[in-house]
Amino acid sequence: MSQNNIRNMDEFAALCGISRPTISKYFFDPNSVRPSTRDRIEAALKEYDYRPNIYAMNQNRRLTKNIGIVVPYLADPFFAEIARVIERRCIDAGFTPTLFSSHGDQNQEIAILDTLRSLRPAGVLLAPLGRASDKAQIEEFCRDVPTILFDSNIEGVGAAFVGSDNFSFVSQTVEYLSRTGNVPCFFEMRDPANPNANKRRHAYLEMMRRLNLEPHLVKIDGAGWGFEEIGRLGALKVLKEGLLPTDTVLCSNDRLAIGFLSACHELGIRVGRDEDCTIRLASHDDHPYSRFTCPSLTTAAHDYEAVSDYAVETLFRLIDAGGALETREETLFAARLIMRGSA
Amino acid sequence: MSQNNIRNMDEFAALCGISRPTISKYFFDPNSVRPSTRDRIEAALKEYDYRPNIYAMNQNRRLTKNIGIVVPYLADPFFAEIARVIERRCIDAGFTPTLFSSHGDQNQEIAILDTLRSLRPAGVLLAPLGRASDKAQIEEFCRDVPTILFDSNIEGVGAAFVGSDNFSFVSQTVEYLSRTGNVPCFFEMRDPANPNANKRRHAYLEMMRRLNLEPHLVKIDGAGWGFEEIGRLGALKVLKEGLLPTDTVLCSNDRLAIGFLSACHELGIRVGRDEDCTIRLASHDDHPYSRFTCPSLTTAAHDYEAVSDYAVETLFRLIDAGGALETREETLFAARLIMRGSA
DNA sequence: ATATAATTTTGACGCGCGTAAATAAAAGCT
DNA sequence: AGCTTTTATTTACGCGCGTCAAAATTATAT
Numbered sequence: 076m077s078q079n080n081i082r083n084m085d086e087f088a089a090l091c092g093i094s095r096p097t098i099s100k101y102f103f104d105p106n107s108v109r110p111s112t113r114d115r116i117e118a119a120l121k122e123y124d125y126r127p128n129i130y131a132m133n134q135n136r137r138l139t140k141n142i143g144i145v146v147p148y149l150a151d152p153f154f155a156e157i158a159r160v161i162e163r164r165c166i167d168a169g170f171t172p173t174l175f176s177s178h179g180d181q182n183q184e185i186a187i188l189d190t191l192r193s194l195r196p197a198g199v200l201l202a203p204l205g206r207a208s209d210k211a212q213i214e215e216f217c218r219d220v221p222t223i224l225f226d227s228n229i230e231g232v233g234a235a236f237v238g239s240d241n242f243s244f245v246s247q248t249v250e251y252l253s254r255t256g257n258v259p260c261f262f263e264m265r266d267p268a269n270p271n272a273n274k275r276r277h278a279y280l281e282m283m284r285r286l287n288l289e290p291h292l293v294k295i296d297g298a299g300w301g302f303e304e305i306g307r308l309g310a311l312k313v314l315k316e317g318l319l320p321t322d323t324v325l326c327s328n329d330r331l332a333i334g335f336l337s338a339c340h341e342l343g344i345r346v347g348r349d350e351d352c353t354i355r356l357a358s359h360d361d362h363p364y365s366r367f368t369c370p371s372l373t374t375a376a377h378d379y380e381a382v383s384d385y386a387v388e389t390l391f392r393l394i395d396a397g398g399a400l401e402t403r404e405e406t407l408f409a410a411r412l413i414m415r416g417s418a
Numbered sequence: 419m420s421q422n423n424i425r426n427m428d429e430f431a432a433l434c435g436i437s438r439p440t441i442s443k444y445f446f447d448p449n450s451v452r453p454s455t456r457d458r459i460e461a462a463l464k465e466y467d468y469r470p471n472i473y474a475m476n477q478n479r480r481l482t483k484n485i486g487i488v489v490p491y492l493a494d495p496f497f498a499e500i501a502r503v504i505e506r507r508c509i510d511a512g513f514t515p516t517l518f519s520s521h522g523d524q525n526q527e528i529a530i531l532d533t534l535r536s537l538r539p540a541g542v543l544l545a546p547l548g549r550a551s552d553k554a555q556i557e558e559f560c561r562d563v564p565t566i567l568f569d570s571n572i573e574g575v576g577a578a579f580v581g582s583d584n585f586s587f588v589s590q591t592v593e594y595l596s597r598t599g600n601v602p603c604f605f606e607m608r609d610p611a612n613p614n615a616n617k618r619r620h621a622y623l624e625m626m627r628r629l630n631l632e633p634h635l636v637k638i639d640g641a642g643w644g645f646e647e648i649g650r651l652g653a654l655k656v657l658k659e660g661l662l663p664t665d666t667v668l669c670s671n672d673r674l675a676i677g678f679l680s681a682c683h684e685l686g687i688r689v690g691r692d693e694d695c696t697i698r699l700a701s702h703d704d705h706p707y708s709r710f711t712c713p714s715l716t717t718a719a720h721d722y723e724a725v726s727d728y729a730v731e732t733l734f735r736l737i738d739a740g741g742a743l744e745t746r747e748e749t750l751f752a753a754r755l756i757m758r759g760s761a
Numbered sequence: 762a763t764a765t766a767a768t769t770t771t772g773a774c775g776c777g778c779g780t781a782a783a784t785a786a787a788a789g790c791t
Numbered sequence: 792a793g794c795t796t797t798t799a800t801t802t803a804c805g806c807g808c809g810t811c812a813a814a815a816t817t818a819t820a821t
Binding site for chain 3: 436437438439440443453455477478524651
């Protein structure tokens with residue numbers, strides 16, 4: 076690779092022996108030029124290591140190759156993991172993804188949408204904060220920018236929603252728990268930040284109705300995204316005051332369950348299926364850490380790959396379709412029960 | 419806020435009654451214009467909601483307001499947390515941070531540096547992969563782009579390094595453990611990905627020498643960034659085969675310790691200070707989950723805030739100084755021992 | 762009020778590339 | 792070979808803003 080003193084596309088085109096508009100076309104889509112010219116360009120590219128100025132490119136293109144990925148809380152490894160997969164898919168498809176985290180804060184979420192507007196992305200994959208989101212702002216954003224919602228739905232907003240089927244999660248855990256032991260109570264935050272939490276509560280109630288069992292909701296206080304600590308404090312209170320209606324607890328999500336386990340350990344309460352255990356605990360999400368808790372968590376797992384892949388795929392369809400799909404699709408993927416030590 | 423049909427800075431300048439070059443100056447640095455004009459611009463800004471085109475801006479500016487943040491592994495909440503703080507500081511200082519994760523992969527790290535070059539950032543905060551990094555490439559990058567290394571040092575590379583003092587971590591845990599019980603052995607990966615691991619091993623050996631105690635290194639196999647699983651498998655092997663030289667284990671980092679705890683639970687081994695416990699376990703990092711493990715982890719904590727703040731502050735100094743500091747500074751922050759249940 | 766310094770305006774050019782239309786060349790087909 | 796279709800070239804303009812120099816204005820100090 077020789078020293079590249081190439082300042083712009085004109086010079087590179089000259090070195091290639093190919094006209095600048097063709098080079099420009101190549102960089103927008105390598106497949107849009109004849110294979111023989113593509114080869115010549117790529118040979119020159121190898122030799123001279125030229126890269127077009129992205130600012131000049133994006134300024135004038137109808138559509139950039141940028142994709143925004145927004146997650147509500149990146150310190151949650153669940154979102155880190157899903158973001159990783161999505162990022163990979165975007166890069167492989169020739170896009171430039173940029174990752175944003177709202178860090179659980181409404182203002183940050185709005186600020187991100189603002190930043191995203193000026194990035195003029197081809198599309199956005201947005202996992203909203205949920206209850207804490209400013210829905211009007213998100214709706215307005217989605218009108219201007221082709222957006223797929225994932226993980227957490229907002230009715231009617233965005234071109235499509237891709238997520239997990241909360242009923243599938245809860246039905247499996249409830250069925251399993253009630254089949255193998257006592258009736259599960261449902262442990263959750265009183266004011267959950269995420270709409271999935273509400274769907275899970277309803278699913279629990281519905282499943283209990285179907286099974287002809289009496290439902291018990293255990294609601295704990297706490298706000299924000301520090302679910303482990305909220306779960307821990309809530310569990311401490313519930314356990315100390317003997318408020319637990321049954322010996323089988325189904326947490327709304329794994330992070331609450333991690334806190335619950337921590338509380339149990341503090342109080343010397345053994346959790347699991349063994350004879351010396353007094354509580355069974357199960358949960359939902361298959362959080363990356365759930366297999367390392369003590370005991371490991373029985374949980375219903377997201378189909379990470381399917382959700383990520385389908386969300387990305389839907390976004391690409393949306394982009395190809397010029398920014399609008401015929402109808403707003405909602406796609407839900409089923410959960411997979413993972414039986415581990417805690418129940 | 420009236421409907422903004424403002425297409426460019428010219429139109430906005432006309433609406434302001436201020437010349438475009440002055441507006442341009444304002445957007446580069448609001449303090450560079452007279453307070454009275456600043457007020458007029460900001461009043462108009464409120465009314466018309468104009469935002470300059472970032473692509474046109476960045477194309478022509480000598481220096482963008484972009485800052486790149488690169489972490490080796492975002493699914494590790496430790497990095498997610500530090501990235502969050504750094505991001506905040508950058509935004510508050512009027513910069514536009516972009517977050518990248520190498521996801522533990524050398525090729526990704528190189529690809530990120532490549533992307534960063536074309537972003538022409540004012541500066542970069544880079545936490546390298548460590549052993550897996552292509553040092554030559556990073557070195558070359560740092561010659562072109564003002565870069566501060568953090569978390570993981572590469573000798574002589576970058577304008578400065580800001581991180582934690584590994585000796586401070588290990589000296590405190592070793593001192594505490596050996597004072598309150600049996601001599602600790604050091605539990606680590608045979609080929610650690612991160613250079614901090616090597617520093618910690620040396621610190622352990624040095625501390626043991628000073629205390630006139632016999633050191634024991636317990637090296638386990640495994641590659642990659644799935645430390646919990648590596649720790650779990652390593653611990654299972656060590657515990658089953660009775661290879662543990664003492665009842666006190668000091669893990670190189672919390673994620674290994676989380677895996678270790680998981681293994682202990684599987685084998686029915688109780689960990690902690692209580693009488694019925696057979697192992698004491700301590701570690702380093704104060705991972706966000708370390709307080710929720712069972713038992714909670716005694717660990718040495720990073721001064722997250724100090725590291726983040728000083729890294730950012732140093733980067734700003736570097737940018738102000740035009741991209742080069744007089745000498746390469748290495749700044750290390752001391753750890754803080756956090757005593758919890760595991761030791 | 763006057764001199765001086767600081768700020769703003771005017772006018773103009775350039776950045777690197779996208780894009781469009783007309784033309785030319787190449788490829789594919791019969 | 793002659794035709795059609797596809798692809799590349801030529802030429803030219805525009806995007807939105809940074810930046811520069813000279814001129815005009817405004818603020819500050821004496």
